[in-house]
Amino acid sequence: MLDNFPFYLGIIIVILLLIMLANKIKVAYPVLLVLAGLAISFIPKVPIIQIEPDLIFFIFLPPLLYEAAWTVSWKEMWRWRRIITSFAFVVVFLSALSVALVANYIIPGFSLALGFLLGGIVSPPDAVSAGAILKFVKVPKTISSILQGESLLNDASSLIIFRFAMVAVATEQFIFYKAAISFSWMIFGGVAIGLLIGFLFMKAHKYLPTNANVDIVLSLLTPYIIYLAAEEVHSSGVLAVVSGGLLLANNRHRFLSSRSRIQGINVWESLCFILNGLVFMLIGLDLPQITAGLEGVSLIKAIGYGVLITFVLIISRIVSSYGAVIVTLIARNFITVADRRHPGYKTPFILGWTGMRGVVSLAAALSIPVYLNNGNGFPQRNLILFITFIVILLTLLIQGLTLPYFIRKINLTDIYDPIPRDEASTILRKDLAEYAIDYLKTNYNDKLETNTSLQQLIQKLEHHSKGIDDESIGTELKIIYLDLLDHQRQWLLNKNKEDKTLDESIIRKEMYYLDLEEEKVIHS
Known part of the structure; x- marks a missing residue:
């Protein structure tokens, strides 16, 4: 050998x-x-x-x-x-x-x-x-x-x-x-x-x-x-x-x-x-x-x-x-x-x-x-x-x-997928961002007036931007953001179960992004 x-x-x-x-x-x-x-x-x-x-x-x-x-x-x-x-x-x-x-x-x-x-x-x-x-x-x-x-x-x-x-x-x-x-x-x-x-x-x-x-x-x-x-x-x-x-x-x-x-x-x-x-x-x-x-x-x-x-x-x-x-x-x-x-x-x-x-x-x-x-x-x-x-x-x-x-x-065409993959991915990201904004405004409304970092996060979500640029975020925003990521995951899992025609690989791609965001925040 x-x-x-x-x-x-x-x-x-x-x-x-x-x-x-x-x-x-x-x-x-x-x-x-x-x-x-x-x-x-x-x-x-x-x-x-x-x-x-x-x-x-x-x-x-x-x-x-x-x-x-x-x-x-x-x-x-x-x-x-x-x-x-x-x-x-x-x-x-x-x-x-x-x-x-x-x-x-x-x-x-x-x-x-x-x-x-x-x-x-x-x-x-x-x-x-x-x-x-x-x-x-x-x-x-x-x-x-x-x-x-x-x-x-x-x-x-x-x-x-x-x-x-x-x-x-x-x-x-x-x-x-x-x-x-x-x-x-x-x-x-x-x-x-x-x-x-x-x-x-x-x-x-x-x-x-x-x-x-x-x-x-x-x-x-x-x-x-x-x-x-x-x-x-x-x-x-x-x-x-x-x-x-x-x-x-x-x-x-x-x-x-x-x-x-x-x-x-x-x-x-x-x-x-x-x-x-x-x-x-x-x-x-x-x-x-x-x-x-x-x-x-x-x-x-x-x-x-x-x-x-x-x-x-x-x-x-x-x-x-x-x-x-x-x-x-x-x-x-x-x-x-x-x-x-x-x-x-x-x-x-x-x-x-x-x-x-x-x-x-x-x-x-x-x-x-x-x-x-x-x-x-x-x-x-x-x-x-x-x-x-x-x-x-x-x-x-x-x-x-x-x-x-x-x-x-x-030249096969997929008669089973109602919309193209790229379009489905864009719609999913938009819906996920809207859910995140609604969740933050509902559960952390009392902190919106005083926490400027939270306001900036909502603005980014409204423009469908991904993540938090500044890694040195405060403790309060870190707790809020980790809580948001957990609820976004659950929303994606529920979406995958409810929408039978949605390509699961699109869901998994978004879940992977949430994992990356969590790791970035935890070690910031």
């Missing part, structure tokens, strides 16, 4: 340079990182990188899922819960089923159980890839909300399929009632464990004498403890982390100080930035290990199988996307749906095309044991690994590079 330490440092530097280059040329950085890792792996005397699946599942996956749960909007997830659930569970299952049938029919020696095993591995799209691409193009909030919500759940659904297929391959039998019980426990048990441990951590933050540094360390421990606890009792660690993360994220202003929230954002953004970079670089670096184990089938045939499975995944997701829309249009005649307007043919296509695969698929493939319990080698293990790599590479290249073009060419 220490002998290769300079190499690992060099890899991190390369990752940083490639991400900067990707931002410069407006290409999703996962594409460049996978290709760079692939190129580096062919350099003579480069250390062989062997990815341990536990490294992905227990080191990388929990914090990445947890951070995603903190950034996603619960309000938007609930609003689009039916379509998100359809994509995260139904579409993933249909993709796995399509792969299973094609692999069983086309690839020699592939049983239906092995087909489902491969399908469970390659069925979940990678959220990081889609997120990196969507940064460079303007997409409707509806699409980004659905993709964010799907990304929190599809890993769980695919890993559940993967586990059941593993049992079927190993035991050569599938008992339905046992599978149903296990499936229910994995879902409901995972959610319950996540909520319970998340609740305990929330109380620890609130009642223990913590500071910002302790709060951040606790937040770093939280996803690992939740994941390990859920996996220890054979429930879904992914769903546990997601549910616990959503609980804590939606109550962050009840138990974290403004300083903890501000510093926590910076720490988590930096951590996930480097974790995402490392996992995609590792995918490319692992190619020699994957190809070295490819036996019993020619390289050309193996590549052909990978191309075929990639094609099946792309088509099945697009068809499923249109199918989900059709089902929604029919269902709206019988139940209340998020919006009754027709999304057109463009939105389902874009949702279907955002199907890049990533590190969870590779980790799942690598976790396949070399030998079965009876001592025999696991059937088709190396071919499954190779096909998975081809699927990841091709979806990143084909869909990852063309998605921005399709989004710009199709």
Whole structure:
């Protein structure tokens, strides 16, 4: 390990340079990182990188899922819960089923159980890839909300399929009632464990004498403890982390100080930035290990199988996307749906095309044991690994590079947002300022005549200016201003609940500004 330490440092530097280059040329950085890792792996005397699946599942996956749960909007997830659930569970299952049938029919020696095993591995799209691409193009909030919500759940659904297929391959039998019980426990048990441990951590933050540094360390421990606890009792660690993360994220202003929230954002953004970079670089670096184990089938045939499975995944997701829309249009005649307007043919296509695969698929493939319990080698293990790599590479290249073009060419318009984001932000700031003025005049009217600083604050609010310029404010105004900030936060939280169409990211931006103001006043 220490002998290769300079190499690992060099890899991190390369990752940083490639991400900067990707931002410069407006290409999703996962594409460049996978290709760079692939190129580096062919350099003579480069250390062989062997990815341990536990490294992905227990080191990388929990914090990445947890951070995603903190950034996603619960309000938007609930609003689009039916379509998100359809994509995260139904579409993933249909993709796995399509792969299973094609692999069983086309690839020699592939049983239906092995087909489902491969399908469970390659069925979940990678959220990081889609997120990196969507940064460079303007997409409707509806699409980004659905993709964010799907990304929190599809890993769980695919890993559940993967586990059941593993049992079927190993035991050569599938008992339905046992599978149903296990499936229910994995879902409901995972959610319950996540909520319970998340609740305990929330109380620890609130009642223990913590500071910002302790709060951040606790937040770093939280996803690992939740994941390990859920996996220890054979429930879904992914769903546990997601549910616990959503609980804590939606109550962050009840138990974290403004300083903890501000510093926590910076720490988590930096951590996930480097974790995402490392996992995609590792995918490319692992190619020699994957190809070295490819036996019993020619390289050309193996590549052909990978191309075929990639094609099946792309088509099945697009068809499923249109199918989900059709089902929604029919269902709206019988139940209340998020919006009754027709999304057109463009939105389902874009949702279907955002199907890049990533590190969870590779980790799942690598976790396949070399030998079965009876001592025999696991059937088709190396071919499954190779096909998975081809699927990841091709979806990143084909869909990852063309998605921005399709989004710009199709010129999507958001039929669900009543007003543009900038206009909504301006209206919110104006309403917040009016509330603040009314609150000060109502509750501190007796101090307005004597406190000139308070008069100046009201004048600034009337002109929609932000904050207090003079940091050396008096004690009286400091107390008043901190009280005002608390009530403004509560007003924003209530506004977010009441206005179902308001983009929650606008609310969070204003909340972040209030945290900055509080820190400035406290330390003035």
